[in-house]
Each structure stands twice: as structure tokens, then as C-alpha cells.
Amino acid sequence: MMETIGTYAIALCLIIGAIFSLVGAIGLLKLNDSMTRLHAPTKVGTVGVGALLLASMIHSWVFSDGSFHELLIMAFLFVTAPISANFIAKVNIHKRSCETPPSPPRDATWGTLDVPAEDRDFAPADHKASS
Amino acid sequence: MSFATELMNWAVVIAFVVLALGQVMAMIRLVIGPDTGDRILALDTMVINAIGLIVLLGISQGIRIYFEVSLIIAMLGFVSTVAYARFVLRGDIIE
Numbered sequence: 001m002m003e004t005i006g007t008y009a010i011a012l013c014l015i016i017g018a019i020f021s022l023v024g025a026i027g028l029l030k031l032n033d034s035m036t037r038l039h040a041p042t043k044v045g046t047v048g049v050g051a052l053l054l055a056s057m058i059h060s061w062v063f064s065d066g067s068f069h070e071l072l073i074m075a076f077l078f079v080t081a082p083i084s085a086n087f088i089a090k091v092n093i094h095k096r097s098c099e100t101p102p103s104p105p106r107d108a109t110w111g112t113l114d115v116p117a118e119d120r121d122f123a124p125a126d127h128k129a130s131s
Numbered sequence: 132m133s134f135a136t137e138l139m140n141w142a143v144v145i146a147f148v149v150l151a152l153g154q155v156m157a158m159i160r161l162v163i164g165p166d167t168g169d170r171i172l173a174l175d176t177m178v179i180n181a182i183g184l185i186v187l188l189g190i191s192q193g194i195r196i197y198f199e200v201s202l203i204i205a206m207l208g209f210v211s212t213v214a215y216a217r218f219v220l221r222g223d224i225i226e
Contacts, residue, residue, distance in 0.1 A: 007135035010190075014142035018149040021183060025153030028160050028176055034168050037160075041176040044153065049179055052146065052186045056198070059190050069198050073182070073205055080209040084175055087216035088168050094220055097166035112220060 006062035010055045017051035024048060034097040038088060045081045050074055143191045150187065154180045171215050178208030 020043045027040025053070040060066045092098045094112045103109060154177060161173035182201045189197030214224050 004133065004135045007133075007139050011135070011139045011142040014139070014146045014187075014190075017183065018142075018146040021146075021153045021180065022149045024176070025156040025180075028173065029156045034166055037169060038172060041157075041172060041179070044176055044183075045179050049183050049186070052183045056186050056190050059193075060195065063193065064195075067195070069195075070186075073186075073198065073202050076202070076205050076209075077179070077182075080205075084209060084212040084216070087213055087220075088172050088175070091171060091216050091219050092166070092168040095167055097168055 003062055006058055010058050010062070013051045013055035013058065017048050017055065020044065020048035020051065034092045035089065038085060038092070042081065042085065045077060049077060143187060146187055147184070147191075150180055150183050154184070167219050171212060171219075174215070175208065175212045178204065178212075182208075 024041045024044035027043070028037055031037045031040060053074050057066070057068065057070045060070075090112055093100065093110060100113070101110070108114070157173045157176040157180060161170055161177070164170045164173055182204055185197050185201045185204065189195065189201075218224050
């Protein structure tokens with residue numbers, strides 16, 4: 001009886017993971033702005049892979065002596081996803097592939113767009129600080 | 132073979148097909164991506180999809196050792212994404 005319930009749970013987790021992976025992939029392909037596109041693949045990275053790993057964990061509990069090893073991958077992915085997203089957003093601001101956000105209250109411009117004072121002479125025109 | 136086992140096998144097949152489709156879609160974004168940020172994002176998504184595919188392989192074959200493969204690929208994917216973004220931002224990876 002427990003094995004049947006576990007098998008159903010595995011199938012449910014696999015379907016949920018597949019749906020979220022598909023949604024993330026469609027969003028990555030279909031959204032039409034660099035910063036907007038950043039939003040879609042987070043579904044693949046958290047719920048999609050998370051549900052697949054949960055299915056793997058239930059599988060190991062149902063069909064052999066289980067383990068919690070998959071929690072390591074889940075924790076690692078959940079910790080590193082915001083860091084890489086932050087880096088990619090900084091790349092978007094740096095390459096000006098999105099609308100530049102409004103200037104920060106104290107400094108003249110954003111750190112990644114700023115040019116050090118001794119390099120201002122040969123920096124391209126649109127990369128100079130706005131002050 | 133009971134209904135539950137059959138359902139699970141079909142779910143594994145569906146998940147394989149969908150993740151492969153997602154991998155192809157991310158590859159299209161990698162090719163057409165108008166800017167560097169989109170390409171980095173597509174590569175990151177492809178790494179995560181690859182982790183999912185390897186986990187599915189482990190479920191369908193019943194082999195437990197695949198989890199170590201996916202853990203190593205997760206670490207490698209994070210480091211490569213950060214290195215790529217840092218190279219674009221600073222022109223150097225280790226300063």
C-alpha cells in the first residue's frame with residue numbers, strides 16, 4: 001500500500017517538475033526584454049529541478065533504503081541561483097541592454113557604469129559619469 | 132505491472148521529453164540572444180536542465196550514484212556562470 005502511494009507521489013512530482021521546466025523554457029524564449037527574460041528560468045531552477053529531486057528522493061525511499069543526498073543539490077541550487085541572477089542583471093546594466101535604472105541618491109552613477117577618474121580621457125562617450 | 136508503476140514510467144518519459152524540449156529552447160535563445168546577458172542566462176538554464184536530465188536518468192535506471200554527477204555539474208555551472216559574468220563586467224576573472 002505504501003509503495004503504491006509512493007509511486008503515485010513520484011509520478012506527481014515528475015509531472016510538476018516537467019510542467020515548470022516547460023514554462024521556464026517557453027518564458028526564456030518568448031519574453032522580449034533582457035531583464036524580463038531573467039524572470040522565467042528561475043522557475044526551472046527552483047520548482048522544476050526541486051520537484052525532480054524530490055521525486056528522486058521519494059524513489060530512493062520507496063524502492064530501496066532511502067537517503068537525503070538530493071537535499072544537498074537542492075540547497076546548493078537555492079543558495080546559488082540569486083547570486084548568478086544578480087551577476088547577470090549587472091551584466092545587463094553594464095552592456096546597456098536594458099533601460100538604465102534611475103541614478104542612485106548619493107553617487108553620480110551606478111558602480112558598473114562608472115569609469116575611474118584617470119581613465120576618463122579614453123573612455124567611450126556613453127560610459128562617462130553623468131555628473 | 133500495476134497502474135501506479137505504469138503511470139510513473141510514463142511520467143519519467145514525459146519529463147525526459149519536456150526537459151529535452153526545454154534544452155532545445157534554451158539553445159535557440161543561446162544562438163539568437165541579442166545580448167551577452169541573454170547568452171549567459173541561456174547557458175545557466177541549460178546547465179540546470181542538464182541537472183534535471185541526469186536526475187531523471189538516475190530515477191529511470193535506479194542507479195544512486197548519479198546524484199554525485201549532478202552535484203558536481205551544479206557546482207561547475209554556478210562557477211562558470213559567475214566567471215563568464217565577471218569576465219564581461221571586469222575584463223578579468225581573477226584580479
